[in-house]
Amino acid sequence: MPSTQSRARVERVAVAVSAFLKRQADARPRVLVAASGGCDSTALLAACAAASPSMGIETVAVWVDHAIRPEAEIEAELRALGASCASFGVRLVVKRLGRGAVDARAAARACGIEAAARALRRDALAEAANEEGASLVLLGHTRDDQAETVLMRLFSGSGSGGLRGMRARNGLWGRPLLALPKSALAAYLCERGIPWTEDSTNATLDYARNRARRVLVPALDAVFPGWRRAISRTAAKAALEDAALEALAPEADWTRSGGRWSCEASRFTGSAPALAVRMLARGADLALASTDGAEAVRLPWNTLLGAAKGAAEGKPFRSRGGGLLFESDGRKVSIRLRDPGGAGDNPIRERVLRVRVAGPGPILVGKREVLRIYWTDGGEAGLPEGSFSFPLTIRTRRPGDPRHPGGGAPDPEGFPLLVAEDAAGLACLVGAPAGRRDFPRGARPTGGRRLVIAKGTDASIWQ
Numbered sequence: 001m002p003s004t005q006s007r008a009r010v011e012r013v014a015v016a017v018s019a020f021l022k023r024q025a026d027a028r029p030r031v032l033v034a035a036s037g038g039c040d041s042t043a044l045l046a047a048c049a050a051a052s053p054s055m056g057i058e059t060v061a062v063w064v065d066h067a068i069r070p071e072a073e074i075e076a077e078l079r080a081l082g083a084s085c086a087s088f089g090v091r092l093v094v095k096r097l098g099r100g101a102v103d104a105r106a107a108a109r110a111c112g113i114e115a116a117a118r119a120l121r122r123d124a125l126a127e128a129a130n131e132e133g134a135s136l137v138l139l140g141h142t143r144d145d146q147a148e149t150v151l152m153r154l155f156s157g158s159g160s161g162g163l164r165g166m167r168a169r170n171g172l173w174g175r176p177l178l179a180l181p182k183s184a185l186a187a188y189l190c191e192r193g194i195p196w197t198e199d200s201t202n203a204t205l206d207y208a209r210n211r212a213r214r215v216l217v218p219a220l221d222a223v224f225p226g227w228r229r230a231i232s233r234t235a236a237k238a239a240l241e242d243a244a245l246e247a248l249a250p251e252a253d254w255t256r257s258g259g260r261w262s263c264e265a266s267r268f269t270g271s272a273p274a275l276a277v278r279m280l281a282r283g284a285d286l287a288l289a290s291t292d293g294a295e296a297v298r299l300p301w302n303t304l305l306g307a308a309k310g311a312a313e314g315k316p317f318r319s320r321g322g323g324l325l326f327e328s329d330g331r332k333v334s335i336r337l338r339d340p341g342g343a344g345d346n347p348i349r350e351r352v353l354r355v356r357v358a359g360p361g362p363i364l365v366g367k368r369e370v371l372r373i374y375w376t377d378g379g380e381a382g383l384p385e386g387s388f389s390f391p392l393t394i395r396t397r398r399p400g401d402p403r404h405p406g407g408g409a410p411d412p413e414g415f416p417l418l419v420a421e422d423a424a425g426l427a428c429l430v431g432a433p434a435g436r437r438d439f440p441r442g443a444r445p446t447g448g449r450r451l452v453i454a455k456g457t458d459a460s461i462w463q
Contacts, residue, residue, distance in 0.1 A: 012180065013177070014188075016047075021048070021055055026135045029058055032062050033059060034064070036077075037196060038140075038196055039182065039185055040141070040182065045059070045088060046188075048176075061092045062092075062124075062128045063078060063081055065094070066101075067098060067099045067101065068113065076197070077199075093131075093132070102120060115361060129172060135172070136172065138175070141175045141177065142181060143179060146165045148213060148217065156358035160242040161242050163238035245275065252279045252283060254286050259336050261287045263283070265332055266314075269314040270312065273312055280304060280311065281304065283335045304321075304326075315330065355371075356394075359373075361373055369457045370456045372452075372457070373451065385448050388451070392420045392421065392422050394419075417429075
């Protein structure tokens with residue numbers, strides 16, 4: 001007979017999932033569960049399958065094959081998940097990515113395999129939701145995942161919007177288990193005698209989250225045993241502050257004229273800089289979306305803060321960065337991507353770039369890929385692993401910086417000469433033409449991975 005403690009473990013997971021489903025008025029008649037066969041998603045699937053029938057909801061499992069693991073492992077995982085689904089009484093939808101799809105996405109977006117696989121999986125899940133007529137896809141993220149996410153965002157310099165962590169509900173995506181530790185889910189499955197599988201990629205240190213989980217987290221456990229709860233409190237506080245700032249920031253009533261978005265400067269005057277930053281960020285979203293769509297806006301913090309301070313003081317100002325020009329004549333505050341009529345005042349033609357990066361990935365202006373940052377397994381180009389540390393600040397060359405070999409001429413597309421700095425100073429000169437060869441400080445270790453900082457696929461934006 002199960003002990004009182006065992007029953008409590010089972011009820012804890014079941015109650016969390018049941019309560020979440022009851023709050024989602026749009027979840028009927030069907031929800032999808034992103035099922036990998038692992039511990040977290042299997043516990044979520046089992047609890048959802050048990051709770052949903054009484055609410056008139058059909059649970060459907062969706063499994064996505066990334067095609068990046070050995071085929072024998074993939075097929076064994078699918079068989080095990082199929083058996084679990086049969087025992088739960090739920091349908092299983094299978095989505096398979098073609099071999100090489102993840103690598104191709106990583107190359108196209110200049111991001112790591114981990115990020116590419118995650119993006120393609122989201123695409124496949126969204127496609128399944130559309131096909132199944134579901135308005136909710138449940139993900140098995142736990143309190144441990146939330147703590148790791150907030151920790152990684154903290155080290156990348158995020159503000160309250162990033163430190164709030166993952167949301168329990170964010171559009172199509174739902175996370176019923178965010179308040180529970182992974183240990184509770186494993187106990188739940190063990191108590192019910194439900195098996196799960198292990199993804200072999202979770203054991204490698206090739207991915208940033210795995211390195212954080214297997215290297216950084218044990219160190220924090222040793223020094224700050226209660227850091228997960230502390231990080232959860234930080235996320236909760238950041239969520240409250242982020243929501244409050246979003247509600248307090250007035251609507252700036254941006255209007256478009258050609259390539260310029262403008263509003264009355266008086267809307268900003270006297271505002272706290274934090275509110276002015278948000279108002280300007282909304283305008284930047286509009287300016288970028290009006291061209292190619294703001295898939296990811298990466299604006300240098302100093303650019304945004306400088307513009308916000310100027311706007312709040314009601315003074316004329318100009319602040320450039322991220323391919324945008326923020327300016328005010330004291331009457332109107334405006335944002336534009338490029339000068340539609342001239343060359344001398346074009347922020348892109350000034351070829352100024354300064355961006356802080358926490359790891360590989362694309363640097364985008366709207367959907368325009370300006371830089372590609374990625375690991376290679378060797379070769380001549382790039383910074384040898386171990387010769388630098390993240391975060392890196394990538395910026396255009398300034399007077400006083402070491403000269404680039406070959407005379408330092410920009411490439412034919414006008415892409416600027418760049419340098420990269422880390423905490424120890426200048427890490428490398430980005431080769432000219434940009435990305436063809438990097439010149440790191442000190443001796444070049446042989447072998448191992450190299451980080452390449454390359455010209456993006458839409459780098460002609462700098463012309």
